[in-house]
Amino acid sequence: MKTYFFETYGCEMNIAESAAVEQLFIARGWKKSESAQTADLAVINTCSIRETAENRILGRLGWFSGLKAVRECRPGAKAKMLEEAAEYVRDGAKPLTLVVMGCMAERLLQSFQKDYPFIDYVVGTYAKHHFAEIISAVEEGRKPFQIDDSEQYRFASISAEPGAFSTFVPIMHGCNNFCTYCIVPYVRGRELSRPVDEILNEIDLLGKMKVREITLIGQNVNSYHGTSTKASADDVNFAGLLQKIADHLRDTSSPIKWVRFMSSHPKDFSDDVIDVIAREPVICRHIHLPVQNGSTAVLKAMNRRYTREQYLELVGRIKARIPEVSLTTDIMMGFPGETEADVEDTLDLMRQVKYESAMMYFYNPREGTPAAKMEQLPVEVRKERLQRVIDLQLEHTHEQMSKRVGSTVMVLVEGVSRDDKTELLGQTEQHEKIAFKADKSKIGSFVNVKITELSGNTFRGELQ
């Protein structure tokens, strides 16, 4: 039996795409290997979002080059740090097929093909459907073939890991926004929306598996503009899609009870979307609304195309319509040109919104983007500003979560707690973790739990 190994970097899109490709291997009778050292084929799904991520992956490619040499029993191949592989080829060579996919494969396609000859297949964002052919070639012991990289993007068919209760459903791909710090539009291309019927079909299949919660994903889901079917010419926007999904789940009595989405661009978050969330209980009362920065001047330099006032008005409209909503965000500190007054604006915006949690990071120039050519702030300044934001967010997270102690909430039970094997761990509709005592038979179902305590960032509770 052939074995495969995955190493995935980056965002939800990559996680979903790796899981989708993994299904192909499983369907063909391949087994997952815990180690690349003894796998027949290894896939590295790459991320270009930050230079540090790319450098780390390039370092890993060096390691894989050494591993391939050991697996091919090449004279002089160094077995140091690769003992498991050396042991594996004691009775003769067992070549490893190396596949690189994802954003770096798209961005550096030619350079990978020319300068990294040990990579057997460089699979760009638009060429993932070639995996079936790659699997056949490995099974039949054929030499690697050249992939045609001039094709259209195709959405992967299904991205749930077997047995998973939660999974991602890609609804769109690419981005038209060109935020000045971001490489995504250059590596993922322009926005492309998946037809509604394809999305609903995938949701039906997921419901028949064990999935109970889905997250619709795309670089900017709010600018979704799909058609009902591939052949139709109508225009369904994101609010329309959410409504169609909610209706479909109700009409089919689907076991999927929670629908989330990410990422949202605030400039495209319409009142219609707010209304659907308020109207349809199946859409989670949790919105990730990346602000990036609280200063209008910095937002302008970032080309985010909203002001701090517009963002705060949007938050006001969401909270008025969905009072129980939990808001989370992304915040980037130390962007070129950011002043102390801008930092105060960000802290002030955080105090007004009171996010439940946030992804916080300092700006790191990304080669190939406009912001990388701007005059940079010293790294220490960027780090110090980030720390102030983190400190404030920790206070807000505690404050927001504490308010919910004493309430009874619906929980999706995900498994046994790692810290205490007698407890189960689940998540709330607002995406918080909660631990409680209950029988393992509850895993994979929705239960009601009374929140009794907040310990760190995890609730403790009692099954009702």
Ligand code: SF4
């Ligand atoms: S919206 Fe901006 S940050 Fe998000 S993917 Fe598009 S360009 Fe990048």
